[in-house]
Amino acid sequence: MFVEQLQALCRQPSVSAQNLGLYETAELVGKFLKETGFIVEMFSPSKGPPIVFAELPSRIGTRTLVFYNHYDVQPVEPLELWKNPPFSATVDDGKVYARGASDNKGNIISRLMSISAFLKATGTVPCNLKWVIEGEEEIGSPHFSEFITRYKERLTGDSAIWEFGGLDYEDRPLVTLGLKGMLYVEFRVQTALKDSHSARAAVVENPAWRLVRMLDTITDEDGRIMVEGWYDDVRPFTQEELEAIRAMPLEEHSIRDELGVKNFLFGLTGFEFKKAFYGNPTANIAGIWSGYTGPGHKTVLPSVAQAKMDFRLVPNQDPVKLAGKLRQHLVRHEFADVEVNLQAENPAARTPIDARIAKIAARAGREVFRKEPVTLVTSAASGPMHYFTNTLGLPTVAIGCNHAKSNTHAPNENQRIDVFVKGSKWIARVIEEFAKPPT
Amino acid sequence: MFVEQLQALCRQPSVSAQNLGLYETAELVGKFLKETGFIVEMFSPSKGPPIVFAELPSRIGTRTLVFYNHYDVQPVEPLELWKNPPFSATVDDGKVYARGASDNKGNIISRLMSISAFLKATGTVPCNLKWVIEGEEEIGSPHFSEFITRYKERLTGDSAIWEFGGLDYEDRPLVTLGLKGMLYVEFRVQTALKDSHSARAAVVENPAWRLVRMLDTITDEDGRIMVEGWYDDVRPFTQEELEAIRAMPLEEHSIRDELGVKNFLFGLTGFEFKKAFYGNPTANIAGIWSGYTGPGHKTVLPSVAQAKMDFRLVPNQDPVKLAGKLRQHLVRHEFADVEVNLQAENPAARTPIDARIAKIAARAGREVFRKEPVTLVTSAASGPMHYFTNTLGLPTVAIGCNHAKSNTHAPNENQRIDVFVKGSKWIARVIEEFAKPPT
Numbered sequence: 070m071f072v073e074q075l076q077a078l079c080r081q082p083s084v085s086a087q088n089l090g091l092y093e094t095a096e097l098v099g100k101f102l103k104e105t106g107f108i109v110e111m112f113s114p115s116k117g118p119p120i121v122f123a124e125l126p127s128r129i130g131t132r133t134l135v136f137y138n139h140y141d142v143q144p145v146e147p148l149e150l151w152k153n154p155p156f157s158a159t160v161d162d163g164k165v166y167a168r169g170a171s172d173n174k175g176n177i178i179s180r181l182m183s184i185s186a187f188l189k190a191t192g193t194v195p196c197n198l199k200w201v202i203e204g205e206e207e208i209g210s211p212h213f214s215e216f217i218t219r220y221k222e223r224l225t226g227d228s229a230i231w232e233f234g235g236l237d238y239e240d241r242p243l244v245t246l247g248l249k250g251m252l253y254v255e256f257r258v259q260t261a262l263k264d265s266h267s268a269r270a271a272v273v274e275n276p277a278w279r280l281v282r283m284l285d286t287i288t289d290e291d292g293r294i295m296v297e298g299w300y301d302d303v304r305p306f307t308q309e310e311l312e313a314i315r316a317m318p319l320e321e322h323s324i325r326d327e328l329g330v331k332n333f334l335f336g337l338t339g340f341e342f343k344k345a346f347y348g349n350p351t352a353n354i355a356g357i358w359s360g361y362t363g364p365g366h367k368t369v370l371p372s373v374a375q376a377k378m379d380f381r382l383v384p385n386q387d388p389v390k391l392a393g394k395l396r397q398h399l400v401r402h403e404f405a406d407v408e409v410n411l412q413a414e415n416p417a418a419r420t421p422i423d424a425r426i427a428k429i430a431a432r433a434g435r436e437v438f439r440k441e442p443v444t445l446v447t448s449a450a451s452g453p454m455h456y457f458t459n460t461l462g463l464p465t466v467a468i469g470c471n472h473a474k475s476n477t478h479a480p481n482e483n484q485r486i487d488v489f490v491k492g493s494k495w496i497a498r499v500i501e502e503f504a505k506p507p508t
Numbered sequence: 509m510f511v512e513q514l515q516a517l518c519r520q521p522s523v524s525a526q527n528l529g530l531y532e533t534a535e536l537v538g539k540f541l542k543e544t545g546f547i548v549e550m551f552s553p554s555k556g557p558p559i560v561f562a563e564l565p566s567r568i569g570t571r572t573l574v575f576y577n578h579y580d581v582q583p584v585e586p587l588e589l590w591k592n593p594p595f596s597a598t599v600d601d602g603k604v605y606a607r608g609a610s611d612n613k614g615n616i617i618s619r620l621m622s623i624s625a626f627l628k629a630t631g632t633v634p635c636n637l638k639w640v641i642e643g644e645e646e647i648g649s650p651h652f653s654e655f656i657t658r659y660k661e662r663l664t665g666d667s668a669i670w671e672f673g674g675l676d677y678e679d680r681p682l683v684t685l686g687l688k689g690m691l692y693v694e695f696r697v698q699t700a701l702k703d704s705h706s707a708r709a710a711v712v713e714n715p716a717w718r719l720v721r722m723l724d725t726i727t728d729e730d731g732r733i734m735v736e737g738w739y740d741d742v743r744p745f746t747q748e749e750l751e752a753i754r755a756m757p758l759e760e761h762s763i764r765d766e767l768g769v770k771n772f773l774f775g776l777t778g779f780e781f782k783k784a785f786y787g788n789p790t791a792n793i794a795g796i797w798s799g800y801t802g803p804g805h806k807t808v809l810p811s812v813a814q815a816k817m818d819f820r821l822v823p824n825q826d827p828v829k830l831a832g833k834l835r836q837h838l839v840r841h842e843f844a845d846v847e848v849n850l851q852a853e854n855p856a857a858r859t860p861i862d863a864r865i866a867k868i869a870a871r872a873g874r875e876v877f878r879k880e881p882v883t884l885v886t887s888a889a890s891g892p893m894h895y896f897t898n899t900l901g902l903p904t905v906a907i908g909c910n911h912a913k914s915n916t917h918a919p920n921e922n923q924r925i926d927v928f929v930k931g932s933k934w935i936a937r938v939i940e941e942f943a944k945p946p947t
Binding site: 086208209251253255260261262263265266267268269270271272273274275277278281282284285288290292324327328329330334337342345346347348349351352354355356357358359360361362365366367368369370371372374375377379381412413448449450451 | 525647648692694699700702704705707709710711712714717727729731763766767768772773776784785787788790791793795796797798799800804806807808809811813814816820851852887890
């Protein structure tokens with residue numbers, strides 16, 4: 070029955086990047102929650118699709134657990150690489166194949182299954198549940214802060230469970246305690262009203278040179294960020310976090326093979342590699358373009374040059390403050406003519422290793438999957454987790470029903486049905502333990 | 509009749525960038541030349557369309573004049589901006605509208621008209637004529653050196669007339685004596701087999717950073733080329749050339765208005781502006797691209813970054829030698845991993861101001877157009893003129909029947925019929941004067 074519900078949810082397209090089916094999906098998710106017993110509200114931000122907010126008070130417990138999920142999915146392209154149509158939700162070989170099956174509809178239904186089991190068995194849930202399901206996670210949650218501001222008083226609780234999580238390549242349960250933050254910036258330099266014959270390059274300024282020179286001031290040749298004060302507030306790993314990092318499985322080899330790289334930056338390897346991967350702020354050119362980029366040779370003096378950069382942030386770095394430092398840096402280096410367009414900003418989120426919810430999640434994972442769990446101090450990726458950890462002050466763990474070969478964001482995304490069911494048990498055990506009074 | 513011949517030639521598409529109609533156009537051009545009285549040969553390079561080579565010996569003169577033209581045209585896109593279909597050759601308001609009407613089919617037929625007139629009036633031409641018409645000028649003449657190597661012994665002569673030329677914005681006849689050279693280079697940096705999640709930027713090298721850093725070593729912030737020895741062989745303007753430049757009309761104001769720029773590089777203005785425009789070697793980023801360049805924000809660690817650069821060269825700079833210096837520069841600055849792909853190379857061409865053909869062209873222009881001619885020591889643009897000036901040793905002038913608003917390379921390209929006819933008379937007067945023994 071829950072597999073069928075997952076199929077029904079997967080068959081409803083919900084591509085936020087293409088504004089496809091979002092309202093319908095919000096309605097469907099709301100319907101499923103209502104049918105289970107939740108009190109459901111739809112929050113309509115000033116722009117963008119509804120955010121589903123649902124509550125289920127416990128008749129026996131006083132503690133409160135908050136869930137975060139998202140109902141939107143990544144675009145399905147390239148279509149030709151899918152074995153089955155991406156919204157067909159075909160079941161094959163013990164897996165449901167669909168865009169969103171893993172990220173994040175599988176987790177929504179898997180959690181619903183846990184809650185349903187409690188209600189069936191006991192008529193209630195052991196603790197109060199609050200559930201937030203947004204529809205713009207895949208495009209950077211642009212209207213989520215509006216929701217948080219509006220619902221802050223109602224989102225009080227004791228801990229939170231994040232949208233994703235599951236098993237690694239060796240089927241070990243993963244407990245992730247944090248995400249890096251993000252400052253996403255687009256730079257634009259325009260030096261003329263239109264492109265020109267490049268014979269004029271002797272006298273007319275080329276914006277691509279200007280952009281190149283500006284970018285070259287942002288990092289040094291070792292990749293260190295040269296913006297004044299960028300590292301000022303960085304909180305180093307605690308001794309406990311360093312120990313956990315030492316115990317984290319090494320991704321070095323798999324990245325090296327997958328990308329065909331011989332050496333990593335700075336010649337990093339082993340523990341130092343892991344420490345940098347999880348702990349270093351980054352400055353990444355995600356895109357750069359100017360002039361003629363087609364085949365063959367064409368001589369043109371471009372009028373506009375642009376670049377996109379994502380800066381990953383670590384705990385205590387404030388993206389708003391850093392955006393200011395970046396602007397100051399440009400002025401100081403005489404690039405005040407370069408336009409800076411902030412596209413997204415999120416601080417990092419990190420829950421302490423000794424948080425009760427972290428320990429419960431690890432213990433329950435060991436019990437359900439019969440494998441030693443891996444605690445990830447942080448993911449190297451980013452997301453809006455800080456609203457929960459920082460703004461709402463909720464210790465937060467990411468656990469769920471994903472598996473390592475689920476092809477998240479790629480063709481043939483899938484949900485392993487066995488992990489879907491076990492992930493549900495994992496969440497149930499966490500709810501159960503969490504509902505008990507802390508010792 | 510010659511307007512009809514121009515229409516017929518314009519109605520035959522010949523877009524070299526799209527390999528469209530080139531063989532048919534070569535045949536048609538050859539047919540027109542044969543019908544006029546030329547002995548025509550087709551040279552088939554190892555790749556690419558035929559080069560038409562035609563000869564018309566004089567029965568009365570011993571001197572030899574060589575013409576260079578091209579029968580290929582630029583692509584017609586964007587189609588929607590044309591008032592009439594680009595290959596319709598519609599006559600309207602005293603102009604023939606067509607892609608190629610001005611560049612370069614108008615000049616071919618206008619010259620044919622001159623020669624025809626001599627033959628009709630006297631049964632011969634006053635000097636020997638040789639005519640080269642290639643079909644790849646618009647894509648950088650990739651197979652022209654093959655032709656020159658093969659035909660060098662047969663291309664002997666006393667002077668040459670280049671493909672283009674005509675009237676400026678004030679209908680003054682222009683006599684152009686040179687072109688800048690060109691080194692066109694594509695750079696490519698690859699740091700991984702495929703694009704990656706940008707969370708990995710903490711440990712995996714980003715090729716866009718590498719490219720940016722490499723490019724930033726090529727010029728300094730004033731735009732001066734920092735490749736060691738780049739300016740070593742630059743031949744400065746002669747006193748005579750400087751005087752001619754002083755007399756050249758100032759393009760400063762029109763470029764400023766067209767491009768909406770407030771100041772030129774280095775704050776150049778007046779004589780210094782002109783000297784830089786015509787005399788400075790350039791290093792232009794014609795294109796740069798890496799990663800995600802679409803709308804919105806996407807976080808990706810690119811695996812490849814590329815750039816295209818055109819370097820304009822001035823007399824005595826050797827593009828092959830400079831390409832070597834560029835490679836050395838990359839090694840010296842530890843960018844040996846950056847791939848360098850040479851796409852085209854041409855040295856500069858410049859005919860001395862006191863060349864007899866230059867004086868004849870100016871005098872004849874004054875006579876035909878009744879305006880003081882303007883001698884351009886060089887154009888700031890490039891082309892394969894050096895094969896004529898340097899390899900064949902022919903003093904060369906660019907004169908013709910173009911006008912300032914002919915929309916060359918743009919939509920609604922056109923040929924003013926009055927200039928077409930007068931340009932024919934200009935060439936005829938030059939042939940006549942040139943045929944006389946030098947005094």
